[in-house]
Amino acid sequence: MGRRHPFSIFLQGAILTMRTGTAKAQRYGFIAAFTLPAFAFFCIFTIYPVLQALYYSLFDWSGMSEHKTFVGLDNFKAMFRDPIVWRSVGNDYFLVAGKVIGIMALATFFAVALTRFRFKLSGFFRSIFFIPNVISVVVIGVLWNFIYNPQIGFLNAFLSLFTKEKVDIAWLGFPAHTIWMLLPPAIWAGIGFYMILIIAAIQNIPSSLYEASDMEGAGQWSQFRSITLPLVWEQVKVSIIHITMTTLNGSFIIVWIMTEGGPDNSTQVMGSYMYQMAFRQFHFGFGAAIGVLILVVSLITTIVLQRLMRQETIELG
Amino acid sequence: METGIRNPVLKVVFYAILLLWSVSVIYPLIWTVLDALKDNEQFFLNAPWSLPRLPLLWDNFAYVWNHYHFDRYFVNSLVVTVGSTLLGLILSATTAYVLARYPFRGSGLLYLLYISSMMVPFILALIPLFFLMNSFHLINKPIGLILVYASSQFAFGIFVLVGFFKSLPKELEESSVIDGASHFGTFFRVMLPLSQPGLITIAIVNVLNIWNEYIIGTILINDPQQYTLPVEIAVMQKEMQYRTEWGPLFAGLLFTIVPVLIVYIAFQRKIASGITAGAIK
Numbered sequence: 269m270g271r272r273h274p275f276s277i278f279l280q281g282a283i284l285t286m287r288t289g290t291a292k293a294q295r296y297g298f299i300a301a302f303t304l305p306a307f308a309f310f311c312i313f314t315i316y317p318v319l320q321a322l323y324y325s326l327f328d329w330s331g332m333s334e335h336k337t338f339v340g341l342d343n344f345k346a347m348f349r350d351p352i353v354w355r356s357v358g359n360d361y362f363l364v365a366g367k368v369i370g371i372m373a374l375a376t377f378f379a380v381a382l383t384r385f386r387f388k389l390s391g392f393f394r395s396i397f398f399i400p401n402v403i404s405v406v407v408i409g410v411l412w413n414f415i416y417n418p419q420i421g422f423l424n425a426f427l428s429l430f431t432k433e434k435v436d437i438a439w440l441g442f443p444a445h446t447i448w449m450l451l452p453p454a455i456w457a458g459i460g461f462y463m464i465l466i467i468a469a470i471q472n473i474p475s476s477l478y479e480a481s482d483m484e485g486a487g488q489w490s491q492f493r494s495i496t497l498p499l500v501w502e503q504v505k506v507s508i509i510h511i512t513m514t515t516l517n518g519s520f521i522i523v524w525i526m527t528e529g530g531p532d533n534s535t536q537v538m539g540s541y542m543y544q545m546a547f548r549q550f551h552f553g554f555g556a557a558i559g560v561l562i563l564v565v566s567l568i569t570t571i572v573l574q575r576l577m578r579q580e581t582i583e584l585g
Numbered sequence: 586m587e588t589g590i591r592n593p594v595l596k597v598v599f600y601a602i603l604l605l606w607s608v609s610v611i612y613p614l615i616w617t618v619l620d621a622l623k624d625n626e627q628f629f630l631n632a633p634w635s636l637p638r639l640p641l642l643w644d645n646f647a648y649v650w651n652h653y654h655f656d657r658y659f660v661n662s663l664v665v666t667v668g669s670t671l672l673g674l675i676l677s678a679t680t681a682y683v684l685a686r687y688p689f690r691g692s693g694l695l696y697l698l699y700i701s702s703m704m705v706p707f708i709l710a711l712i713p714l715f716f717l718m719n720s721f722h723l724i725n726k727p728i729g730l731i732l733v734y735a736s737s738q739f740a741f742g743i744f745v746l747v748g749f750f751k752s753l754p755k756e757l758e759e760s761s762v763i764d765g766a767s768h769f770g771t772f773f774r775v776m777l778p779l780s781q782p783g784l785i786t787i788a789i790v791n792v793l794n795i796w797n798e799y800i801i802g803t804i805l806i807n808d809p810q811q812y813t814l815p816v817e818i819a820v821m822q823k824e825m826q827y828r829t830e831w832g833p834l835f836a837g838l839l840f841t842i843v844p845v846l847i848v849y850i851a852f853q854r855k856i857a858s859g860i861t862a863g864a865i866k
Contacts, residue, residue, distance in 0.1 A: 398856075402848070525822070563706055
């Protein structure tokens with residue numbers, strides 16, 4: 269087959285003209301092939317369910333029967349009359365406040381200590397402190413349940429060392445205080461992530477600033493206040509908003525694993541109550557309405573927080 | 586030059602705090618291992634920090650593996666994690682490449698749409714997702730979980746990779762095009778290999794998230810045959826109320842923790858860079 273068939277030459281020419289002539293079409297074909305599959309996924313598994321949630325919230329629906337009853341805003345009215353919903357919102361904000369304060373204080377302290385204090389073993393500490401962040405919330409919940417366990421738990425056994433009689437406090441059994449018991453695991457599990465963020469921000473600060481301040485004889489505390497804090501403030505803001513959002517949207521998992529919202533609905537957060545109403549009591553319309561509440565609450569909270577924290581960010585000239 | 590803390594008392598105090606926190610992180614892991622080797626009697630009679638009695642009960646591991654079917658759950662978790670990470674990676678990489686290099690009418694809007702989906706609480710979609718998957722007959726199917734997990738990674742993946750592709754020099758593609766490569770060829774032969782560091786970072790962060798994911802797993806999977814590890818751990822914990830087998834429970838926790846710890850130790854730096862990349866919004 270030494271000679272090329274005339275037809276193949278013709279075909280090649282045709283392809284060549286098509287290539288140059290329709291480079292644009294090819295470009296769009298490429299764009300479509302590369303973006304449409306992902307976009308289809310995104311529409312089906314993200315956009316559609318979100319819109320559908322808004323729609324469901326207007327119906328009374330047990331989920332099992334085909335017919336849903338349109339009830340307008342009745343789910344929302346019922347929601348605002350339900351004291352557990354209000355308690356959930358309160359608990360959510362309690363966890364947000366507790367986590368923001370606890371995590372930011374400790375994460376900032378650790379970040380400064382592991383960068384500016386020049387301790388030996390800094391790298392080791394940093395690796396250790398991040399470990400809770402790679403462990404499943406479910407595992408963390410089980411571990412802390414064991415710490416709080418009244419009979420064989422760690423906390424009671426530890427306290428028993430100092431008392432004559434064996435301590436048998438049911439740490440997760442008091443309606444008035446149990447929500448406090450959920451803060452330590454939430455803070456413990458969250459610190460590493462934000463510590464890494466703030467460490468990265470501190471490492472971006474030019475060392476010349478610290479050197480100049482060293483020469484003036486400034487101590488660690490004054491360096492922290494005049495250099496570190498202003499220059500990592502942007503990262504602190506991002507972290508606070510991130511903690512707030514992830515808590516409002518995701519704190520229910522640790523609640524669900526540790527207390528299922530109990531005792532007596534006292535530790536219910538919006539997410540766990542939504543889960544309970546929808547998947548345990550089959551009020552899917554009411555559940556969807558709580559979902560909408562979560563969306564609204566977290567959007568408003570984020571916007572308000574951003575407003576409140578709008579302070580001049582210092583740009584390095 | 587002055588280094589670190591001058592006041593020796595403060596220095597000791599700070600060191601003590603750091604050590605204390607390290608202990609609070611590591612100790613629960615150590616005691617998970619110790620408790621996985623105990624029987625019920627030791628749980629109820631001895632202090633939680635006591636060492637397990639000899640001979641060690643290695644049987645607990647075999648017991649959860651076979652009797653609680655952790656062999657199956659481990660494989661389920663592995664399949665779902667690997668499958669959805671790969672699928673999510675290829676879909677977000679292709680989209681990110683086009684958004685970074687092939688601007689078209691509406692591409693800015695599309696980017697914004699993906700990124701702003703990070704603001705919407707995923708829990709909102711939970712109820713409709715259940716009925717959607719039900720109507721696709723994808724409840725209790727690993728493939729259903731894979732599809733949902735894959736699309737849950739888009740926002741983060743696209744955000745990081747668009748930045749990554751934009752940072753690569755344009756000359757590389759141009760010379761590839763001059764050599765006669767197609768758009769597809771350029772992407773798969775030139776750009777994808779170059780973006781490996783970014784892809785690996787995203788893959789690791791996603792692997793950790795999906796391996797640990799609980800709530801979508803528990804909603805889309807009701808069939809005990811198809812549980813993932815976190816779903817089974819939660820179920821097992823509930824069962825402890827009437828069937829106390831603490832040793833096996835801790836052994837089960839270890840099957841969940843050890844793989845992520847290995848990934849973490851191997852890819853520490855990648856994880857840190859993934860976090861910083863994702864959070865600077």
